[in-house]
Amino acid sequence: MGRSKGGLSTKIHALVDALGNPLDFILTPGQAHDLEGADALLPDMAAEALLADKAFDADNRVIEPLLARGKSFVIPPKSNRKLQRDFDREAYxxxxxxxxxxxxxxxxxxxxxxxxxxxxTFLAAIHLAAAIIWLD
Known part of the structure; x- marks a missing residue:
């Protein structure tokens, strides 16, 4: 899972498969926290594992819901986490x-x-570009 700022005021949140092909997208305002994208995309995630960066190191919103659905995750812990946990650096x-x-x-x-x-129309353009990327 990842996100990117598109323009000055919009974030694109995306899920890709194990080959890097796009699966799903949402847009949020540029100032929105990355977890808003996780809240929208993760409930429908079909994959068995999630690889994400430190921004998604959130017990209540990401990790616990994934574990409850029997899914695994590879997310580096934030440095300010009280209980540091290990993660698979090779998989990451x-x-x-x-x-x-x-x-x-x-x-x-x-x-x-x-x-x-x-x-x-911005989201439509993203879907069109993603379809072209899938075909490459």
Missing amino acids: KARHLIENFFCKLKEYRAIATRYDKTAR
């Missing part, structure tokens, strides 16, 4: 796939610059 290396997806997505100038005026 695959998280570059989400970053690679965002790099591919931002090759489309209209997305990188948030050309569209409305969230609806």
Whole structure:
């Protein structure tokens, strides 16, 4: 799971599969916390494991719901976590796939610059670009 700022006022939150292919997206205001994307995308996540960065190290909103559904996670703990936990550093290396997806997505100038005026048309452009990325 990952997020990227598109333009000045919108964040794109995305799930990708184990090959880095896009699966799902939502948009939030640029100032929204990354966990808003997790709240929307994780309940429908079909994968058995989640790889995410430190921003998603939240017991109540991410980790406990995943464990309750029998899913695993690879999320580095935040440095201010009271009880530090270990994580699979080798598996975490695959998280570059989400970053690679965002790099591919931002090759489309209209997305990188948030050309569209409305969230609806911006999201449509993201879906179109994602379909092209899937076909590559």
